[in-house]
Amino acid sequence: MNDHHKTFIAFVKLGHFLREFVTLETPNDEWSQKLEDAIALSKHKNGWFTRENVIHALESWGQLLTEEKLSDWLKSYDLDKNKPKKVALIMAGNIPLVGFHDFMSVLITGNKVLAKLSSNDNTLILFIKDYLVSIEPFLKDTIEISDGKMEGFDAVIATGSNNTSRYFEHYFSKVPNIIRKNRNSIAVLTGRESKEQINALGEDIFRYYGLGCRSVSKVFVPENYDFATLFEAVYSYHPIIEHVKYANNYDYNKAVYLMSEFKILDNGFLILKDDKSYSSPIASLFYERYDSLDNLKERLSQDTNELQCIVGEGVIDSEIAFGNTQQPSLTDYADNVDTVDFLLRT
Template sequence: MNEYQRIYIAFVKLGEFLRAYCSSDVHEDQWSQKLEDTITLAQHKNGWFTKDNVEFALRSWGELLKEDTLSDWLGAYDVQQNRTKTVAVIMAGNIPLVGFHDLLSVLLTGNKVMAKLSSNDNVLIYFIRDYLIEIEPLLKDKIIFSDGKMEDFDAVIATGSNNTARYFEHYFGKVPNIIRKNRNSIAVLTGKETPEQLEALGEDIFRYYGLGCRSVSKLFVPAGYDFDSFFTSIYSYHPIIEQKKYENNYDYNKAVYLMSEFKILDNGFLILKNDTSYASPIASLFHENYETLVTLREHLKNDENQLQCVVCDGILDGEIAFGETQNPSLTDYADGVDTVDFLLKN
């Protein structure tokens, strides 16, 4: 086997391990026990990384790291055209393993990754690195984590906020780069949605406590929309308020809204506020009325650089089904920028 095939197989084996781990409650072998301890440590370091959310992320990656899935993904590219390089990757840490897709893309295109991890998500990524190196030792020299100033790289993939993006553009502007900024996800409702669709929308809203760019943070609804059916359908998610950090955000934001005399709707675990912004605080969901779907489509087209996902049913090209925002495929690239194509052409 050549070097590329060995790395490819290492990721396939990682997928097999993650699927086996997530499908069993008994973790007796060394690496399963180590992963169990890693999940516990991750939660201690970041209270948003609950066991349920971490295992959801692990399960999702386990399903994607299958030989046929990886083959279908990479089969659309000529990986052989790659010029081997070192790629600096600045990872976000808002949800578990959010930077893993970049690491996967860099390594499977034959490059070396130099990663700066977010302090919010460094435990899980370290485990993934160690497991991959155990399976395929040649990866030891291809995965480097940097704590200090990053130097001697040929390209950059950096994920951050609109504020950090200005710093990234200044610091990394002289090399080929992908610099990602803030994006949010929305849902468009017409009033014709089924209870099942609205319940599934709860997954798009509450998974990862709404911290991901694929988490729905705003609803567009027709004038006069009755939110009763929405609140009824998402009630099954009410245990989320038992998570202390979420509860604290809920209490704080509700107090701020009430003191500011904003008109809000509240069901005891989610606050709805009429607002033209896309990014709503934790435990809050913004909503805005639209006059017609024609004018809404034009509005969203103008704001497409601010949007990651649009959830609806039969309204827009590229729409995502209710309940599916947190199940991206390997070709669902952040900010719509094809990472693999970038790596192969630079």
């Protein structure tokens, strides 16, 4: 069995472990207990990483890491073309395991990882590293975690803000790179959506407290849209206000808007604000009215580099169904840049 296949099988076994873990009421072996400890520590380090949200991330990856889905993902690539290299990963930490796809892509193509983890999400990735090495000890030499200056790498995949991306582009200009910037996700409503669809949109808005690039931060609505429909349909998500960090952001942003005399709509746990921007603060959802879908489509096509997901039904070809933004497939590459193709060509 070659190293490619060994790595593939290690990720299949990781998927099996994660699927079993999320069904457990109590840990029943050493690795389950270690993951429980990692979940608890991740929440201690980052208050946004509630157990519910971490379990959601683990469950999502567990569903993807099957032999069938991994094979389907990789079958269109010729992994034998890969030239072994060390790839520096600068990982984000906004939602649990947000950098895992890059981490897996580097290893499964036969390359080495040099990772700088975000302090907001280092515990879970370290657990996964240890678990994979326990299955395939040779992987120990293919995964390096950097605490200081990163050196000796052949390519870079870096995720950050629009500000840090300028630094990344300068600092890593001499090696092949993927530099990711801020992106946001939106929904386009027509007013014909069912209550079930709008309720599902709540998952896209509130999952991970809206901190992900796949979280819907803005809705486009027709001129005469009645927001009472939206507020009623998403009311089941109101327990989110019981989370202290979310409540603090809600109170702060509401106070800022009121003092600035902005016109807002508010239901006690979500603030709606008319705003041209795509990026809304936590506990806020921006909205903008459109006069025609054709004009809106034109604008969205011009702004494609700012957008990660567009939720809707019958609006654009690449739309995502309501409630599905936080369930990406293995081929849903961040910023629509094919990471595996980049790694094999570099």
